[in-house]
Amino acid sequence: MMRIKRVTLFAGHYGSGKTNIAVNYAEYLKNEGYDVVIADLDIVNPYFRTKDSIERLEENGIELISPEYANTNVDLPALPSEIYGVVQNRSKHAVLDIGGDDRGAYALGRFAPYILEENDYEMIYVANFSRPLTRTAEDAIEVMREIELAGGIKFTAIVNNTNLGQETTIETVLNSSHEAQRLSELSGLPLLFTSVEKGVAKRLKMTDVFELTLQNKYYDII
Amino acid sequence: MSEKVLMKGNEAIAEAAIRAGCRHYFGYPITPQTELAAYMAKRMPKIGGTFLQAESEISAINMVYGVAGAGYRVMTSSSSPGVSLKQEGISYIAGADLPALIINVQRGGPGLGGIQPSQSDYFQATKGGGHGDYHLIVLAPASVQEMADLTAHAFDLADKYRMPTMILADGTMGQMMEPVSLPEETTSKVEKPWAVTGTNCEREHNIINSLYLVPEQLEKKNFERFEKYAKVEENEVMYEEYMMDDAEYCIVAFGIAARVSKNAITAARAKGIKVGMIRPITLWPFPKEAIAKAADKVKAFISVELSMGQMIEDIKLAEECRKPVVLCNRTGGMIPDPEQILKTIDTLIGGNN
Numbered sequence: 001m002m003r004i005k006r007v008t009l010f011a012g013h014y015g016s017g018k019t020n021i022a023v024n025y026a027e028y029l030k031n032e033g034y035d036v037v038i039a040d041l042d043i044v045n046p047y048f049r050t051k052d053s054i055e056r057l058e059e060n061g062i063e064l065i066s067p068e069y070a071n072t073n074v075d076l077p078a079l080p081s082e083i084y085g086v087v088q089n090r091s092k093h094a095v096l097d098i099g100g101d102d103r104g105a106y107a108l109g110r111f112a113p114y115i116l117e118e119n120d121y122e123m124i125y126v127a128n129f130s131r132p133l134t135r136t137a138e139d140a141i142e143v144m145r146e147i148e149l150a151g152g153i154k155f156t157a158i159v160n161n162t163n164l165g166q167e168t169t170i171e172t173v174l175n176s177s178h179e180a181q182r183l184s185e186l187s188g189l190p191l192l193f194t195s196v197e198k199g200v201a202k203r204l205k206m207t208d209v210f211e212l213t214l215q216n217k218y219y220d221i222i
Numbered sequence: 223m224s225e226k227v228l229m230k231g232n233e234a235i236a237e238a239a240i241r242a243g244c245r246h247y248f249g250y251p252i253t254p255q256t257e258l259a260a261y262m263a264k265r266m267p268k269i270g271g272t273f274l275q276a277e278s279e280i281s282a283i284n285m286v287y288g289v290a291g292a293g294y295r296v297m298t299s300s301s302s303p304g305v306s307l308k309q310e311g312i313s314y315i316a317g318a319d320l321p322a323l324i325i326n327v328q329r330g331g332p333g334l335g336g337i338q339p340s341q342s343d344y345f346q347a348t349k350g351g352g353h354g355d356y357h358l359i360v361l362a363p364a365s366v367q368e369m370a371d372l373t374a375h376a377f378d379l380a381d382k383y384r385m386p387t388m389i390l391a392d393g394t395m396g397q398m399m400e401p402v403s404l405p406e407e408t409t410s411k412v413e414k415p416w417a418v419t420g421t422n423c424e425r426e427h428n429i430i431n432s433l434y435l436v437p438e439q440l441e442k443k444n445f446e447r448f449e450k451y452a453k454v455e456e457n458e459v460m461y462e463e464y465m466m467d468d469a470e471y472c473i474v475a476f477g478i479a480a481r482v483s484k485n486a487i488t489a490a491r492a493k494g495i496k497v498g499m500i501r502p503i504t505l506w507p508f509p510k511e512a513i514a515k516a517a518d519k520v521k522a523f524i525s526v527e528l529s530m531g532q533m534i535e536d537i538k539l540a541e542e543c544r545k546p547v548v549l550c551n552r553t554g555g556m557i558p559d560p561e562q563i564l565k566t567i568d569t570l571i572g573g574n575n
Contacts, residue, residue, distance in 0.1 A: 014257075015230055015399055046253045046337050047397040073336025073555055075253045103260075130228045130401075132237060133264065164228050164401040 002192065003157070004029065005122045007087070007094045007115055009108070011151065012126035013134045013143045014045065014100020017161040021126055021195050022097040023053045024212045026062050034093040037063040039086050040070060042099035043077035043107045050097050052215050063092070079107060087114040098151065101143065105151035112152035124192065125155045127183060129162045129176045137183035144187065158184055159210070160194040168197060170204045177206075226401040231369040231391060234402050235325055236261035238370035239297055241407045242377040244323070245271035246289045246296040248282040252304045253337040254393035255327035259299065279304040283311030283324075290320035291430035293417025295377055299325035301393070302343050303334060305351075312386055313352025317432030319416075319447070321380030323373070324358070325389045327396035328528075330555040338555025339393030341477060342529035347390045348506040348536070355444050357451050359387040359458065360505040362476040366400035372503070374405045381412045383454055390505060392528060394478040394557065460503035461512050465491070469498030471567060472516045474537050475526035476502050478557060483526050486563035495567060505533075510540040517541035522570055526550045526563055 008025060010018040019042070026038040038057065040050035051070045058064070065082045069075075086094045098108050115121050125147075127140050134140045148154050162176035173196055184191045193210040201211045229237070236258045239247070247262040259275065266273035276282035282298045289296040300308065305326045315322050328343050330336035347360045359379050361372040369391065376387040418428050434440035462480075465487055466472065475483045480501040490497040500516060502509050513523075522545050525534050531549040538547055550566040552558045 015228065045397075047339075047393065073330060073338055075337045128228065130226070132227045132229055132233065132404075133261075135227070164226055165399055167226065167401040 002028075003122060004032070004034075004093075006090060006118065006120040007096065007122075009096040009098055009115075009121060009123045009153065010126055011098035011105055011108070011123065011147050011155075012100065013128070013131055013140070014104060015131055016100070016126045016128040016134070017163065017195070018100070018126045019048070019050050019097050020212055020214055021159065021161060021210075022095050023050065023057065023215065024195070024210070026057065026095040027060055028210075029093050029095065030060055030062055035091070036095065037065060037086055037092045038095045038097065039083050040064070040066040040097050041079060041083065041107050042097060042104060043067070043079065044099045044101075044104045046075065048215070077107075083111060087111045087118075090118060102146035102150035105147040108151035108153065115153060121153075121156070123153050123156045125158045125189070126161050127158060127180060129160075129179045130164050130172065137179055137186050140183050141186055155187070155189055157192045158187065158189050159192050163197065168200050170200060173200065173204060173206070226403050228399055229366055229402045230257050230397060230399050231363070231366045232257035232327065232396040233261045234366050234370040234404075235299070235373045235389065235391075236265070238373035238405055239323070239377070240265060240269065240271070241405050242295065242374045243408045244295040244297050244377065245269070246294055247272065248274050248276050248285040248296070248298050249300065250276055250279050250282050250304060252301045254329055254339070254396050255299050255301045255325065257396070258325065258327070279307035280311065283308040283315075286322050286324075287311055287315050287318070287320065290315060290322040291318065291418050293414035293419060295321075295381075297323040297325065299327070301327050301329045302331050302340065305343065305346070309346075309352040312358070313354050313356060314432050315386045316352070316356035316358070317354060318430050319384045320386065320430065321377075321384055322386045323376050323380060323389070324386060326391065328390065328392045330553070336555045337393070339478060339557065340528050340553065340555060341392050341479065342532065342553060343390065344505065344527075344529055344532035347388055348508070356447070357385070357454070357506055359383070359385065359454060359507070360390050361387065361460075362390050362503060362505050363395055364477050364480045364501060366395070366398065366402050368503075369395060370402050370404055374408070379458060381414075383450055384416075385450070390477075392477050393555075455507040458504060459507045459509050459511070461509035462501040462503060463512065464499040464501060466498035466500065466516065468496050469516075469519075470496045470521050471498070471524060471570065472520040472522075473497060473499040473524045473526055473563070474502070474513065474533065475499060476505060476533075479526045479528055482558055482560060483563060486560040486567075489560055489564055490567055495571070497567060508536045508540060513537055513540035514542070517544045520545060523547040524550055524563070524566055524570065526558055528552060528557060
């Protein structure tokens, strides 16, 4: 199910779960023995960032590159220059967490030429069919094309991350697989895996499941 | 109720507004409410509605004024500094007795403050904000589901009483994602014989106006409006009581502060301390009676807020200062955690537990 490349990019509709998958995927690569760096390229989302997982990433020996103003009171869409290092210096395996929608993907544009030149990347579309503006494969394709135009890199694969947050059940996941298959057929891209929160995943009898340990912001709120 | 979808609070407000029949949105982007405008920008053109990014918050609220006068369901949204800019227009809308919905997804203040969550626009929302004698009905959601439900309710209340209503959320409510059952599309149409829709030379023309040249007339209008407000206070109070049956201490909190407080109540009760909560859902009208009734049996109130304690005086007025009210707060974009609330309770009871 995995096709490990030097650079793995996660993009999609905002709120589709890119950050959670990116963090877990970085940990997966680390466990496979790679030297890993994760970079947060999100310039649009004010809260709930890759940086929320900083302790967990540090514990696992994964380097995190994140905008200087992430999780502060400053609303400045600036990216750190270290990101050039990630795409130009090819010593580590890189996971790039791209901001949501086309608005978020514009930031990718300036790094796209380096990634395309190296040509050792997987550009993954994260789909959540429980999100109101991407309920169908057709809606998802529309967002996909907008992101490709803004970010300058075409998608090479899909993952199905359909979930309802804390109310996700195995049915939520199973019911979405038909739409995920349709998206795969319509786009001509392979469905790499279905990502599922680990508690739900344990009860799910399905192939190609990628288990997620979710970010906990603050604490669980009732 | 429809099948659940996963939404951000900001999106839930936008979709609920559309389903409530709102086809006119005017706004200006500001963190942390921008997804609301972005959602409207995507959806409105597909359903024959208007999304317009105005050149400023001031022009957006005055566009709301115009469309409200024409009798259509209309809304604008912003965050704290942007809502300050809208205050003149809100006062005019209130002065012209027009229904409209204003959303405030609050961030830190004063001034430009910061983009992290806050509840420090409580005074502005509940005590006026703009000039003159007027009120807004102010609704404070504490979940993404309530962001949707209260939006639909706010439009109904606005039409029922011909007055502007406000959703007072905070940045966390706007940004957090939760599953939502969206309300059904509204089919009922509210008759608005006062709207300026063209007379066809068949009736007297309607006038939308907040200017009164004769002082007696302005005074009469103000008295009438406050009779209406008295009805709102009588009929439209909303609150949630949580574990109040045997409570000896009463937390008063709304929005994200109420969510955190529930965690603290669970922890306190595990230690044998009987804590409950009154969660105002309408901040104006404030649930005075519920607070007064609680004062008969609890030892003290704890106001948990993301502000310097702006709600405290409403609590004290409601319970007529019979029991002490202490503050547990964070500001500047910070959120109190359950431990801080527990510590406040411990201090209150003298650290004996």
